[in-house]
Structure formats: structure tokens, C-alpha cells
Amino acid sequence: MLGQLIMEGLAIGACYAIFGIAVVIIYKTSEVINFAQGEMAMLSTFVAFHILTFYQWPFWLAFIGTMVFAVLLGVFIEFFFLRPAKDPSLLGLIVITLGAEMLLMGVAGWKWGAEQKEFSLPFSFTNTHELAGGVIINDWTIAVFITAACLMFFLYLFFKFTKLGVAMRATQQNQHAARIMGIRVERVFSFAWGASSMIGALAAMFFAARSTLDPAFMMEPFLRAFAAAVLGGLMSIPGVVIGGAILGLLENGFGYFWPEWKPIVAFLVIVVVLCIRPSGLFAKHYVKKV
Amino acid sequence: MDMKREYYEDIQLFESNVVLVWSVAFLIFIFTLPLYVPQYQFYLLNLMLVHIILAVGLNVLVGYTGQISLGHAGFFAIGAYGTTLLMLKLNMPFLLALPLAGFIAAFFGFILGLPALRLEGPYLSIATLGFGLTIMQIIGHWNFFGGRLGLQVPPLDIGFGYILKTDVSKYYLILIITVLMVIGARNLMKTRVGRAFVAIRDSDIAAEVIGVNLTVYKTLSFAVSAFYAGIAGGLFGFVLGYFNPEPFNLILSIIFLVMVVVGGLGSILGAILGASLITVLQFSLLKNIKEMPYVGDFLVNISTRWFTVVGLENFGSIVLGLIMIGIVIFEPLGMYGVWLRMKKYWRTWPF
Numbered sequence: 001m002l003g004q005l006i007m008e009g010l011a012i013g014a015c016y017a018i019f020g021i022a023v024v025i026i027y028k029t030s031e032v033i034n035f036a037q038g039e040m041a042m043l044s045t046f047v048a049f050h051i052l053t054f055y056q057w058p059f060w061l062a063f064i065g066t067m068v069f070a071v072l073l074g075v076f077i078e079f080f081f082l083r084p085a086k087d088p089s090l091l092g093l094i095v096i097t098l099g100a101e102m103l104l105m106g107v108a109g110w111k112w113g114a115e116q117k118e119f120s121l122p123f124s125f126t127n128t129h130e131l132a133g134g135v136i137i138n139d140w141t142i143a144v145f146i147t148a149a150c151l152m153f154f155l156y157l158f159f160k161f162t163k164l165g166v167a168m169r170a171t172q173q174n175q176h177a178a179r180i181m182g183i184r185v186e187r188v189f190s191f192a193w194g195a196s197s198m199i200g201a202l203a204a205m206f207f208a209a210r211s212t213l214d215p216a217f218m219m220e221p222f223l224r225a226f227a228a229a230v231l232g233g234l235m236s237i238p239g240v241v242i243g244g245a246i247l248g249l250l251e252n253g254f255g256y257f258w259p260e261w262k263p264i265v266a267f268l269v270i271v272v273v274l275c276i277r278p279s280g281l282f283a284k285h286y287v288k289k290v
Numbered sequence: 291m292d293m294k295r296e297y298y299e300d301i302q303l304f305e306s307n308v309v310l311v312w313s314v315a316f317l318i319f320i321f322t323l324p325l326y327v328p329q330y331q332f333y334l335l336n337l338m339l340v341h342i343i344l345a346v347g348l349n350v351l352v353g354y355t356g357q358i359s360l361g362h363a364g365f366f367a368i369g370a371y372g373t374t375l376l377m378l379k380l381n382m383p384f385l386l387a388l389p390l391a392g393f394i395a396a397f398f399g400f401i402l403g404l405p406a407l408r409l410e411g412p413y414l415s416i417a418t419l420g421f422g423l424t425i426m427q428i429i430g431h432w433n434f435f436g437g438r439l440g441l442q443v444p445p446l447d448i449g450f451g452y453i454l455k456t457d458v459s460k461y462y463l464i465l466i467i468t469v470l471m472v473i474g475a476r477n478l479m480k481t482r483v484g485r486a487f488v489a490i491r492d493s494d495i496a497a498e499v500i501g502v503n504l505t506v507y508k509t510l511s512f513a514v515s516a517f518y519a520g521i522a523g524g525l526f527g528f529v530l531g532y533f534n535p536e537p538f539n540l541i542l543s544i545i546f547l548v549m550v551v552v553g554g555l556g557s558i559l560g561a562i563l564g565a566s567l568i569t570v571l572q573f574s575l576l577k578n579i580k581e582m583p584y585v586g587d588f589l590v591n592i593s594t595r596w597f598t599v600v601g602l603e604n605f606g607s608i609v610l611g612l613i614m615i616g617i618v619i620f621e622p623l624g625m626y627g628v629w630l631r632m633k634k635y636w637r638t639w640p641f
Binding site for chain 2: 027033081084085088089090091092093094095096098099100101102103104105106107108109110111112113114215219223226227230234260261263264267268270271274275278279280
């Protein structure tokens with residue numbers, strides 16, 4: 001029983017972690033909290049749904065199409081909404097992304113209506129395997145774990161060894177210095193938004209398969225993933241994975257004992273954690289210079 | 291342009307006699323509004339006034355103190371539920387229940403202000419967001435608060451034997467409270483407290499160095515802002531007549547923030563303009579977009595061709611999103627900035 005709870009908690013935590021990575025990638029490079037992340041992923045998932053149901057393409061083709069769409073969407077939003085804002089404040093950036101959120105939600109609602117739709121992945125929930133100790137694991141969970149592990153591995157290599165990854169880290173540390181070193185900061189931002197949108201779409205497909213698809217379905221997962229990212233410090237990818245795992249475990253545990261308080265317990269824990277460590281668990285707290 | 295030569299010029303309520311005359315004229319106009327405006331518009335006007343109270347309060351927190359709140363729908367809900375429940379369960383008169391609910395909201399604002407002492411930016415936004423969600427969850431699940439079914443608001447008895455039933459009579463009550471609250475906020479910003487808020491916004495470390503007590507003033511800012519939201523919420527309940535937990539969601543918090551940003555951060559006039567504009571857009575124009583001349587038919591045509599007609603009601607959030615993005619990109623000072631530029635243009639006309 002306990003093993004099962006932990007397994008399910010880790011599975012949903014891994015979903016939060018994947019989505020949290022998308023939040024972190026944007027925050028890491030441009031210090032923007034992207035409140036539109038959930039809706040960007042939602043729109044991409046709707047595109048996948050549209051391709052699958054109306055054009056009847058095979059799943060993997062639709063998957064690739066969706067990923068391309070997600071990248072374009074991310075780059076589009078960065079290029080048209082964030083880049084023109086000259087020297088915006090933190091609140092200004094939040095308002096822009098909130099505006100993008102409303103915009104995308106409106107577009108999805110206009111195109112596909114508010115009713116809930118079924119979205120299925122090739123990984124079923126009914127195909128189960130029994131592990132040692134009576135813990136049951138299904139195909140969806142396995143797929144989530146593998147995706148999360150691969151993503152972490154590749155991102156680790158990417159940020160550590162590729163030129164673009166190093167450029168992204170440099171941009172985060174000091175934009176002006178990075179520009180002087182010959183990094184095209186705008187392109188780095190575009191890339192970050194594209195990559196983040198793609199990873200978000202990946203996570204949203206897992207979420208959509210677990211629940212249903214409607215224009216508001218990514219709101220709750222986004223908040224959880226954002227909370228996981230904050231818990232992990234908003235800067236480090238291992239941090240967000242651990243944050244996601246903690247959040248998933250907490251939520252699943254509380255969801256079992258006190259179902260009606262499930263949605264808020266995670267936030268209360270996070271507020272308490274933030275009061276003790278104001279920058280999350282795994283971030284260095286930089287002292288602000290006046 | 292607006293040079294102040296002495297301290298008393300800065301603290302007086304009306305900057306000049308011209309402003310005084312126009313203010314009085316405007317007040318007379320809005321107090322005689324039922325003479326010119328048809329009855330059915332007063333529901334919208336009441337909603338607008340309620341949102342003005344809230345936006346002015348939120349502006350104290352966001353515009354003047356520089357903190358972020360994504361949980362103001364929570365305070366709004368505390369005000370609405372507080373007022374109604376105090377009247378229903380404790381049989382309190384309205385004139386006592388409303389300020390009391392405001393103070394309950396202010397107390398919660400003080401509580402939320404405590405973590406805000408250590409948090410900033412994204413971390414503060416997640417804490418306030420969590421607060422808003424928590425309040426919504428609590429009122430949605432406890433039967434004491436009416437649960438999902440909601441509450442029926444008692445008759446609006448303001449004492450002295452007057453029971454306000456029509457929208458127009460409620461309009462006068464809400465209008466008087468709004469005018470008082472707006473003047474209160476304007477005066478608060480000219481006191482020691484208001485200057486401390488602005489100092490915290492500009493640089494909290496520098497403010498602390500010159501002797502502003504951050505603990506007191508940051509929590510005070512949250513409390514004042516929550517008090518305004520609580521009063522607005524209490525009146526909101528009476529405007530609706532019946533409410534359930536559904537409207538007090540995250541989107542509402544976002545819309546409140548939009549009002550302040552669209553109107554202009556750090557100005558009372560901006561908050562009023564923003565709240566009016568967004569209320570009209572959100573609750574009137576965009577809700578009935580199909581009936582709008584020319585645009586409505588065109589949109590229905592587009593909808594049947596490429597989108598769904600059922601989903602056309604979502605057009606409102608598209609427009610709202612575009613306004614939010616456009617304001618930050620093109621006019622960071624909001625509508626107040628436009629007003630300032632207009633004023634400058636006329637003052638120096640014809641040059």
C-alpha cells in the first residue's frame with residue numbers, strides 16, 4: 001500500500017518535474033517567470049489532438065508535428081511579445097506572460113470549445129506490471145520515468161558540454177557581459193523559449209492522457225510544476241526534479257488521507273519552506289546589492 | 291509642470307481651484323447619474339465602483355509598495371463571505387458587518403504580509419497565489435460557507451429603517467463608500483505611511499537604512515490593501531445578491547492585477563480608470579460581443595468558418611490578453627501615462 005502510494009506520487013512528481021524543467025529553462029536564461037507556460041503546452045496538446053482526430057495521422061507523426069508546432073509557438077511568443085518590451089520591470093514581464101496566457105486560453109476555447117475531450121497516448125494505464133513487493137506499475141508511469149530520466153541526462157550534457165548550453169548559462173549570469181563575449185543573446189532567448197515550449201508540450205501530453213483535455217486543463221499542473229520549481233530554487237534542474245518528487249509524494253500522500261485538502265497542501269508546505277529558505281531548497285541566495 | 295513650492299501644497303487634497311471646481315462638478319455629475327442613465331446600467335456601474343475600490347487598494351500594494359499579489363481574489367472572497375456571514379449568523383447590522391469584514395480581511399493581509407518580508411519577485415507571487423487558492427478551497431469545501439451552492443445575501447438594511455432593494459439605491463451607498471475610500475487612499479499616500487511605502491518600492495534596503503521599519507510598513511501595506519479588497523468584496527456580495535465560490539478564482543486575481551497595470555501603477559486616478567475600462571470590457575462589451583454592430587456578425591462568420599461559434603465567448607480573454615501585452619509594450623505607465631501626455635500637450639499648446 002505504502003509502496004503503491006510512493007510509486008504513484010513519484011510518477012506524478014516526475015510529470016511535475018518535466019513541466020517544471022520547462023519553467024526553469026526560461027527562468028534560467030531570461031529571468032522571466034512564464035505564466036503562459038501551461039497554456040502554451042495546452043495549445044500544443046490541442047494541436048496534437050486535432051491532428052490525431054481530424055487528419056487521422058499515426059501517433060508518432062502527430063507527435064513530431066506537435067513538437068515542431070510547440071517550438072514555433074515558443075519562439076513566436078518570445079519574438080512578438082517579450083522582445084519588443086523595452087527594459088520592463090519584473091511586474092511588467094509577469095503581466096506580459098499573464099496576457100499571453102489569457103490570449104492562448106481564449107484561442108483554444110474559441111477553436112475547440114470548452115467541453116472535455118479524450119486524449120490518449122500509446123502508453124496505456126491498464127497494461128500493468130507487478131514489481132517486487134506487490135507494487136503495480138503501468139505503462140504510462142514507465143514512459144514518464146523514462147522521459148524524465150532521458151530529459152535530465154540530455155539537459156545535463158547540454159548545459160555542461162555544448163556551446164549553446166554554456167551560452168545560455170552565461171546569458172543568465174550576466175546578459176551584458178555575454179553580449180560583449182559575442183553571444184547573440186536574443187537568439188539564446190528564442191532558443192530557450194522554443195526548447196521550453198517543447199518540453200512543456202511533452203509534459204502536457206502526459207497530463208492530458210491522465211485526465212482530460214480542455215482549455216483549462218493545464219492550469220493546475222502548471223501551478224504545481226511552478227511550485228515544484230520554486231521549491232527547487234527556480235535555477236537548478238536537479239533542484240526542480242527533487243522539488244517535483246517532494247511535491248508529488250506530499251500531494252499523493254495527503255490526497256489519500258484527506259482528499260479534499262489535496263489541492264492546497266502543497267502550497268502550504270511551499271510557503272513554509274519559502275519562509276525558512278527564501279530562495280528555495282537548492283538555490284544559492286544572492287545578496288542583493290543596492 | 292507640477293512644481294510644489296512648500297509642504298502644504300503637497301498635502302492638500304485639491305491642487306488648485308480649477309481641480310476643485312472640476313472635482314465638485316464631477317461629483318455632482320456622478321451623484322445625479324440616475325437622471326441620465328437607464329436603470330439597467332446600474333448593475334454594471336455598481337460592479338465598476340466595487341472594482342474601483344479594489345483596484346485602488348491593490349494599487350497601494352502593487353503600485354506604491356512594489357509588492358506582487360496574485361491572491362487578491364482571496365481577500366475579495368473574505369470580504370464577501372465575511373460581511374454576509376456576519377449578517378446572517380450573528381445578525382449584525384450592515385454598517386457594522388462591512389467594516390468588520392474589512393478588518394478580518396486586513397488581518398489576513400497582515401498574515402500574508404509576514405512571509406512577504408522575506409520573499410520577493412517570483413517567490414512572493416507563488417506565496418500569494420497559494421494563499422488565494424487556499425481561501426478558495428476552504429470556502430468551497432466547508433458547509434459553514436455555503437459550500438459549492440453559495441450564499442443568499444440578506445436584504446441590505448443600512449439602519450434607520452432604510453432597506454435598499456434597487457440597483458440605483460445600492461449605487462448611492464456604494465458610491466459614497468467608494469468616494470470615501472478613494473479620498474482615504476489619496477490622503478494616505480501623502481502621509482508618513484504613504485511616503486514609507488514609496489520608499490520601500492524604490493529600494494527596500496535604502497528605505498531601511500533611512501529608518502523605515504520594513505516589518506511594520508510591508509505588513510501594513512498588505513493589510514491596507516486587503517482592507518480595501520475586503521470592503522469591495524462585502525459590497526460585491528450585495529451587488530450580485532447571490533454568490534458561490536466560483537467567481538473568486540485565479541483568473542479574477544489576474545483581472546484585478548490587469549486593472550491596476552492597465553490603469554497605471556502608482557496612481558489613484560490610474561486605478562480608477564483601469565478598473566472602469568476593464569469592468570466594461572470584461573462584464574459588458576466582450577460578454578455580448580455577438581450583439582455588437584458590424585464586429586459581431588464578422589466574428590460569427592469567422593467562427594463558423596474556422597473556429598466554433600460556441601467558443602466565441604472566449605474572444606473576451608483574447609482581447610484582454612492583447613490589451614495586457616500591448617500596455618506593457620507600448621505604454622508602461624498605462625492609461626495614467628496617456629492622461630499625463632494629454633495634459634502636457636494641452637498645457638504647452640500650440641507648441
